[in-house]
Amino acid sequence: MSLLDHFRPPLSERRHWHAFHNSWATYLSSQLNARLPEGYFAEANVQFGIEIDVAAFADGPPVGPGWVPPAPRESVPVTMGGPVVEIGIFSRSGGPTLAGAVELVSPANKDRPASREAFVSKCAAYLQAGIGLVIVDVVTERTADLHGELMARLGTTPPPGASLYATAYRPVDRDGAATLDVWHEALTVGRPMPTLPLWLRGGLCLPVELQATYDRTCSEQRLTPPAA
Template identity: 35%
Template sequence: MPLRDHFRPPVEARHSWDELHGMWPGEIVRQLFPILPEGYVAAPRVHLGAAFEIDVSTFRETEPVTQSQPPRDQGGVAVVPWAPPRPTFTLEADLAEPDEYEVRVYDARFERRLVAAIEVVSPSNKDRPESRRAFVAKAEALLRRGVCISMVDVVTIRRFNLYADLLESLDGSDPMVGESPPAIYAVTARGRRPTGGAPLLETWFSPIELGRPLPTLPIWLEDGLAVSLDLEASYEEACRLLRIA
């Protein structure tokens, strides 16, 4: 079955995109367990960021509290809570956590050392510059720790390409991405240190098209040891269970 557009009708009219994003990581885990070597485990992780807004129209000036030092309890005397001084600086800032739909693979032989992360990109990962920077920063940090990272992006309503942004942050570019990076794609990236050579970033990039099957990605557990991630199989099983035609 081909890739559907989960962000536009007719699919979007019957099934919210987050239903697929919530189910898909579990199906990826179920697919990985039979092929992972002994000692490796996989686990889904879905974390929804808590967005919030500051409504300046509801701001109300309160009377300052003159208490400047925490009072001492002198036996039977009521203790008044200490009020810290006003902040020296206040900035309106978006500190909401990003959404995360991912699968993590651990080497359980070494205290659950994280070896691979499969990130299913959500609309909130691509909607604003700060969201894209946060996603790229996370991916870069994982790569620097020696973690293989895969990105699966089927978000058709945001044109940004986080893989291209990641390469730009590393002062690189991939000729396969081109001058107009595709909005949907799948890619695996890993860092490698050849003996006696400079550190390398290796990637396996595949554009995705609506109406066509999804690709298979390599998931590197360690240097010289990889398993295959059949995205098409896990995606179709997730759609079948959710009755997405």
Template identity: 40%
Template sequence: MPLRDHFRPPLADKRRWDVLHGQWPAMIVQRLFPLLPERFYAGPSVHLSHSFEVDIGAMDEGDAEPSDSSAYQDSGGGVAVQARPTVTPAPTLTVETEWPDQEEYEVRIYDEDRGGRLVAAVEIVSPANKDRPESRKAFVAKCAAMLQQDVCVSIVDVVTVKQFNLYAELMELLDRTDPALKPEPPSVYAVTLRGRKRPKKKSQLDVWFYPLVIGQPLPALPLWLDANLSVMLDLEGSYEDACRVLRIA
């Protein structure tokens, strides 16, 4: 079955896009389970960003009074002495800030033989990852940090309503280019990246990049679990599993 456009009518009028994004990671894990050697395990993760406010009025400096138990300490000789308050210097700068929203729809694969070390991650892009420059920078920085730690990273982007390519921005951060992104980077794509450290040589970055097309099947992606060990993720199969469970025609 072909890739659908989950962000525009008529499908967007029948099913919310986040229904697919919430189900897809579980279907990926199900597909990976029989492929992973016993020492590896995969788990889905969905984290939704949200704004919240905390009322800290009651914690103002003038409102907080130390209790008797906190104001006095045992000196060690059986005599209670009053504790000296700690004087904290004033901050050198105080500014208002707004943290970028970070939604995560992902699958993470761990290696039990290496203490549960993260070895691979499949990141399914959401609109919130692409809607603002700071959100795109945060997503790209996260992927770059994982690659630097020898974690294989796959990015799956089926968001058709935000014309940005996070893989292209990741390559820009690394000061590298991919001829497949010219003349214009596609807005929907799937890509796997893995870093390879080499003794006494510069590290290398291997890339498997596939532009996606609405109405066409999705590719299989290699997931590297170790330097010489990989499995193939049937992206099309996991996508169709999710659509079938959610009754998306």
């Protein structure tokens, strides 16, 4: 099924967007878990009003790549930040280490400047820590360009804005220079969605199958396109 507008009538009057995003995050994590090797797992973290994401964790050492992604749309020099001084509190029993994340943008993320700042800061922190990231924005009721704001935060010129998009980011060191590989795809209501690469810290790369998981979510929720 092609991308629907979940945030405006008639569909917004028939279904709750947050229920759909909740299920989509679950099926995205299921799709990633089916491909992740031993020692990794993905889990959905849904906190409405704050964030919706899918994270991939590593329990052991990284393994070689198993999926060949397309070439990035661009590779840009970025400012990855300087030294960090902080206090970390960890359980002595150990715990998972974040290796990659998929963020499904919610209306609250694009609302006030403070909300956009919080979202961009979190994503920038992921990339500065070498964590691969995918951002998916299908929110039609607000027009803020979080991808553009993130690129500006990282010290590079933002591309022309797109109201809906899916973007993958891979922070990588090339010859001692911090570089960000970017796969940026504009999304359109009524058109299918792409498969994007999720680069995990350590070099493993997985496909994030947006269309397949979206189709599954629509099927499980008995969602059909609104009548014209």
